[in-house]
Amino acid sequence: MKSLSLNQRAALLSLLILAVGLLLWEAAIPAQKAAGELTQYELLTGGGAPKAGVPPPSEIFAKAWEQLSNPFYDAGPNDKGIGIQIGYSIYRVLSGYLMAAAVAIPLGFLIGMSPIAYKALNPFIQVLRPISPLAWMPLALFIIQDSEASAIFVIFICSIWPMLINTAFGVAGVRKDWVNVARTHELGSLKTAFTVILPAAAPTIVTGMRISIGIAWLVIVAAEMLVGGTGIGYYVWNEWNNLDLTSVIFSILMIGVVGMALDSAFGVLQRAVAYAE
Amino acid sequence: MPIKSLGDPFKPETDLRHGAECGCGDCRATAAAHVHAADASREAMLERAVESAIVRSVFGHNELNRRSFMGMVGGTTFAAALASVLPLDKVKAAILDELGPPEKPDLNIGFVPITCATPIIMAQPMGFYERYGLNAQVIKTAGWAVARDKSLSGEYDASHMLTPMPLAMTLGAGSVAEPYIMPAVENINGQAIVLSNEHLDKRDPQQWKGFTFGVPFEYSMHNFLLRYYVAEHGLDPDTDIQIRVVPPPEMVANLRAGNLDGYLSPDPFNQRAVWEGIGFIHTLTKDIWEGHPCCAFAAPLSFATELPNTYGALLKAIVDATQYASDPANRKEISEAIAPTNYLNQPVPVIEQVLTGTYADGLGEVKVVPDRIDFDPFPWHSMGVWILTQMKRWGYVEGDIDYKAVAEEVYLAADCKKIMEDLGYEAPDVTYKSHTIMGKTFDPMAPEAYVDSFEIKRA
Numbered sequence: 170m171k172s173l174s175l176n177q178r179a180a181l182l183s184l185l186i187l188a189v190g191l192l193l194w195e196a197a198i199p200a201q202k203a204a205g206e207l208t209q210y211e212l213l214t215g216g217g218a219p220k221a222g223v224p225p226p227s228e229i230f231a232k233a234w235e236q237l238s239n240p241f242y243d244a245g246p247n248d249k250g251i252g253i254q255i256g257y258s259i260y261r262v263l264s265g266y267l268m269a270a271a272v273a274i275p276l277g278f279l280i281g282m283s284p285i286a287y288k289a290l291n292p293f294i295q296v297l298r299p300i301s302p303l304a305w306m307p308l309a310l311f312i313i314q315d316s317e318a319s320a321i322f323v324i325f326i327c328s329i330w331p332m333l334i335n336t337a338f339g340v341a342g343v344r345k346d347w348v349n350v351a352r353t354h355e356l357g358s359l360k361t362a363f364t365v366i367l368p369a370a371a372p373t374i375v376t377g378m379r380i381s382i383g384i385a386w387l388v389i390v391a392a393e394m395l396v397g398g399t400g401i402g403y404y405v406w407n408e409w410n411n412l413d414l415t416s417v418i419f420s421i422l423m424i425g426v427v428g429m430a431l432d433s434a435f436g437v438l439q440r441a442v443a444y445a446e
Numbered sequence: 447m448p449i450k451s452l453g454d455p456f457k458p459e460t461d462l463r464h465g466a467e468c469g470c471g472d473c474r475a476t477a478a479a480h481v482h483a484a485d486a487s488r489e490a491m492l493e494r495a496v497e498s499a500i501v502r503s504v505f506g507h508n509e510l511n512r513r514s515f516m517g518m519v520g521g522t523t524f525a526a527a528l529a530s531v532l533p534l535d536k537v538k539a540a541i542l543d544e545l546g547p548p549e550k551p552d553l554n555i556g557f558v559p560i561t562c563a564t565p566i567i568m569a570q571p572m573g574f575y576e577r578y579g580l581n582a583q584v585i586k587t588a589g590w591a592v593a594r595d596k597s598l599s600g601e602y603d604a605s606h607m608l609t610p611m612p613l614a615m616t617l618g619a620g621s622v623a624e625p626y627i628m629p630a631v632e633n634i635n636g637q638a639i640v641l642s643n644e645h646l647d648k649r650d651p652q653q654w655k656g657f658t659f660g661v662p663f664e665y666s667m668h669n670f671l672l673r674y675y676v677a678e679h680g681l682d683p684d685t686d687i688q689i690r691v692v693p694p695p696e697m698v699a700n701l702r703a704g705n706l707d708g709y710l711s712p713d714p715f716n717q718r719a720v721w722e723g724i725g726f727i728h729t730l731t732k733d734i735w736e737g738h739p740c741c742a743f744a745a746p747l748s749f750a751t752e753l754p755n756t757y758g759a760l761l762k763a764i765v766d767a768t769q770y771a772s773d774p775a776n777r778k779e780i781s782e783a784i785a786p787t788n789y790l791n792q793p794v795p796v797i798e799q800v801l802t803g804t805y806a807d808g809l810g811e812v813k814v815v816p817d818r819i820d821f822d823p824f825p826w827h828s829m830g831v832w833i834l835t836q837m838k839r840w841g842y843v844e845g846d847i848d849y850k851a852v853a854e855e856v857y858l859a860a861d862c863k864k865i866m867e868d869l870g871y872e873a874p875d876v877t878y879k880s881h882t883i884m885g886k887t888f889d890p891m892a893p894e895a896y897v898d899s900f901e902i903k904r905a
Binding site: 209210212213214215244245246247248307310311314315316394395396397398403406407408409410411412 | 559583584585586587588592595596598599600601695696698699718720721722723786787788789791792793795799804805806808810811812
């Protein structure tokens with residue numbers, strides 16, 4: 170055991186926990202009894218057929234294999250492969266998110282640099298920030314008159330606040346000495362912003378962006394369940410419609426995996442902008 | 447014999463009100479304004495009916511407004527002005543003549559995944575839309591409010607709706623007022639009251655005090671039938687029980703979780719509760735009102751006026767599919783066509799039990815009720831009036847309602863009749879009939895008296 174590093178040992182432990190957990194789960198689900206001769210009534214109530222219930226992990230793996238081996242099939246507008254559904258969701262999240270970044274980061278910069286702008290805009294931010302993104306949905310559907318654009322708008326409105334607040338906080342928190350040094354070097358204010366303040370505030374800004382993408386991914390699933398059509402949220406809703414828990418659990422795992430991937434992408438970005446003082 | 451409602455709507459002295467007090471001197475003096483037997487051929491009557499409906503809707507059914515306006519600017523001027531914004535000829539042509547090619551063959555039609563939508567859904571896999579030159583996609587919708595909003599926003603060209611919805615939307619109850627039309631009913635019967643297995647011994651509604659029930663939407667037959675049913679048993683639906691709006695797919699899960707004691711919902715979710723061993727079928731709604739309407743095919747008025755050929759072709763496809771579905775011999779084939787993930791996403795045997803009417807009731811018996819659900823496209827005006835009386839009864843609309851005018855504006859029985867006859871089906875000659883609901887007769891000619899006759903009511 171001595172030869173293994175801490176990371177390797179932790180990974181082994183994770184695997185062990187997973188294996189034990191899955192075994193317990195598998196054992197906890199009673200096997201469906203095989204059907205013998207059935208009366209007509211039993212046949213009509215699904216007799217030997219499996220009832221909706223929590224499936225054992227083996228069934229979920231089988232489902233995952235089936236879905237992931239053909240992720241891009243398209244059997245009509247209401248039945249598409251998991252790859253296509255996730256694609257739609259990511260497209261919506263990124264469009265709304267990028268729009269939010271384009272608004273929030275410059276605005277946050279302004280607020281951070283100017284105490285008067287901060288004081289003036291703060292009440293609006295404080296009122297708008299706690300509104301659940303889904304509360305915007307009916308209004309968005311009504312005004313924008315397009316469910317696709319409404320979903321993107323909902324992502325936009327929920328992504329904007331963490332980025333805005335973190336950017337403002339990061340910019341306002343840049344050490345005064347550095348700004349003063351820049352001033353003594355007679356740098357223009359634009360140059361100061363880009364060469365001194367931006368790099369210094371970058372870690373805080375990226376933290377805000379990382380929080381935002383996490384929230385956006387949380388919200389898209391709920392938004393798509395509400396509006397329907399396409400996306401991973403719709404997929405969950407459609408399978409719930411059929412009380413098919415195997416598919417529901419499989420899609421929950423997919424949501425987790427994609428969310429983790431998005432988060433780690435920002436983790437990489439965060440390390441890239443971090444610097445020692 | 448002059449028919450008042452078919453008078454020239456562009457003349458100020460014409461009275462277009464149905465059943466309005468006949469100012470007889472006025473009538474005789476302006477006899478020329480009335481349509482006489484000579485020109486009352488079927489075509490002319492239909493043309494007049496279309497004109498009259500449109501003119502009346504422009505003035506919000508306010509006769510005084512219409513008459514004084516016509517008197518002021520003159521009927522011809524107004525007719526010309528109206529023609530410049532609304533292709534009257536095209537609207538009439540759509541209904542009267544053979545249809546030209548559809549202006550917009552690619553359509554999006556919304557549906558909520560329940561068996562009531564059977565004709566709308568099956569028309570895609572079974573090729574009914576194609577048959578009439580349409581490339582229609584049927585899009586699954588998460589709930590009625592979303593179906594309404596997507597229809598209002600134009601994302602759906604037409605949609606599966608509940609029969610009270612176009613009436614409510616036209617009146618602006620629960621949404622913005624937008625003229626909606628309902629040229630065809632989808633299904634009749636086909637709903638049930640389901641109770642949780644915990645209540646096997648509570649078959650008498652008087653034991654239901656304190657129960658929580660689910661219905662799919664406020665403006666639904668489900669809500670009105672459940673209210674009617676418990677009120678007939680002496681329970682006040684607003685105080686003795688709780689009625690919650692729950693989307694159909696969530697009914698079974700809520701029943702299992704104990705959030706609901708029962709629900710009056712569309713199939714397959716009644717049968718699904720039995721299939722899952724969670725609930726039993728207490729009563730079919732067909733035993734409350736034999737032949738009651740439930741879901742409908744509806745579209746904004748603008749769809750019919752701007753794309754008359756498309757509208758006609760689509761209505762033909764729907765009426766044809768509805769008639770096909772009403773034949774019990776086709777029901778098994780239809781069950782298999784609409785069960786896949788792309789449509790209802792349900793086990794085939796569940797759908798089959800609903801459509802064939804040979805089903806397990808959850809109490810250990812196999813019932814055979816072939817007309818458990820049936821399909822009949824004709825939108826009876828009397829059904830619309832009944833729905834409006836219940837909206838009045840329970841306080842969903844306030845003030846005076848011109849029951850018949852609203853029903854006739856929204857339920858386009860003439861369009862449906864025309865299409866049914868074109869396709870070789872028989873259609874009724876009248877649009878009002880009396881209905882019997884739990885043994886009580888409803889006379890559509892006296893809606894206000896009907897509302898007043900109930901002991902439990904809000905109005």
